[in-house]
Amino acid sequence: MSALRFLHTADWHVGKAIRGRPRYEEFAAALDEVVLIARDEAVDAVLVAGDLYEHRAAPPEADAIVFDALLRLHDAGIRVVAIPGNHDSALRLEALSKLLRPIDVHLVPRVAPPEGGGIVELPSRDGSLSAAVACVPFVPERRFGDAAALFEAGERWFLSYAEGMGELLVAMAGGFRPDRVNVLLAHLFTDGAMLGGGEREVSIGLQYAISPSRLPGDAAYIALGHVHRPQPVKGSPAPARYAGSLIQLDFGEVDQRKSVAIVEASPGKPARVREVPLTAGRRLVDVRGTFDEIVARAADVADAYLRVFVRTEGPVPGLADRIREALPNALDVHLDYERPDADSQAEPVSSLRPRDQFEAYFRAQHGAEPSAEILEAFDEALALEAEGV
Numbered sequence: 001m002s003a004l005r006f007l008h009t010a011d012w013h014v015g016k017a018i019r020g021r022p023r024y025e026e027f028a029a030a031l032d033e034v035v036l037i038a039r040d041e042a043v044d045a046v047l048v049a050g051d052l053y054e055h056r057a058a059p060p061e062a063d064a065i066v067f068d069a070l071l072r073l074h075d076a077g078i079r080v081v082a083i084p085g086n087h088d089s090a091l092r093l094e095a096l097s098k099l100l101r102p103i104d105v106h107l108v109p110r111v112a113p114p115e116g117g118g119i120v121e122l123p124s125r126d127g128s129l130s131a132a133v134a135c136v137p138f139v140p141e142r143r144f145g146d147a148a149a150l151f152e153a154g155e156r157w158f159l160s161y162a163e164g165m166g167e168l169l170v171a172m173a174g175g176f177r178p179d180r181v182n183v184l185l186a187h188l189f190t191d192g193a194m195l196g197g198g199e200r201e202v203s204i205g206l207q208y209a210i211s212p213s214r215l216p217g218d219a220a221y222i223a224l225g226h227v228h229r230p231q232p233v234k235g236s237p238a239p240a241r242y243a244g245s246l247i248q249l250d251f252g253e254v255d256q257r258k259s260v261a262i263v264e265a266s267p268g269k270p271a272r273v274r275e276v277p278l279t280a281g282r283r284l285v286d287v288r289g290t291f292d293e294i295v296a297r298a299a300d301v302a303d304a305y306l307r308v309f310v311r312t313e314g315p316v317p318g319l320a321d322r323i324r325e326a327l328p329n330a331l332d333v334h335l336d337y338e339r340p341d342a343d344s345q346a347e348p349v350s351s352l353r354p355r356d357q358f359e360a361y362f363r364a365q366h367g368a369e370p371s372a373e374i375l376e377a378f379d380e381a382l383a384l385e386a387e388g389v
């Protein structure tokens, strides 16, 4: 046996709903698929590059799904190394890490230097080889100073977040050893990555973009999380990849095929990487056309979550409801028609009367005056609101 095999996955976001509809069954099915692939491919370990959960305070339904997947990997003799992403609570994962350790789940909840727990030593199943997995959980910009304080940080660390993170990666790679399969597992944004759309915008800004050239060239593989579109990292000196999310998490991920990466690596050589598709989860689909064209497609897209763009001549009160009757999974319904220029209708809302504000809002949204019916409905809703219903 001369190679170690990994399955690289990331951005599970278990617990995320779409327009208020929970998706637990889909997450459970996708993780079933991941466990099956890990077993079929006889991997030594699964690497999870952050964002296991959608919410910091994960609901019990999400825990049940995550724990079940971890237990089944353990039953199959597969180790797990995981780090928190920007959605996870490092504190919560730190508490869980102690419980998970006995089932061979190594959760590294915060940045630590190589000699301080930042590198996980991972033997192959037959014990003939070992990996050194350098773990870099998500570092928020405001916490970068705390992370840097753990290292002998020079001036360059404080030039910018991206520079500093580059230095931190170099320091972590200082723990790599020539006789190990050296892997970097990190949740971060690299410059030039193609966005999936579902990442939290605030952490996907230029100040966060780390140059791919700062990724460690002596790694056999670099397993990244944060970007939801599966993709290799261009410009990296070693094989590097975003595993992407498990399922299409929101309409920014329409048409994206999801996958995991199967990685085969030996000491001192770049890894071989193969993409294995995931098929679980409902598809998110954009449907465009006239009312009749859209309704005619109802059967084709019955299993998908839909964003519908209906072509009309102008505002049609009640049309969205009729679409939802025909297509119960239509989550967003937009009316698509010529609107007058935004400039010509921009009028300041100076009145404090809610009715005036509503009329101005309606004109801006729909480019037409609200009908008497709509104004009546607005007045009724306002009256109920005033009664505290």
Ligand SMILES: [Mn+2]
Pocket: 011, 013, 051, 085, 087, 199, 200, 226, 227, 228
């Ligand atoms: Mn994410």
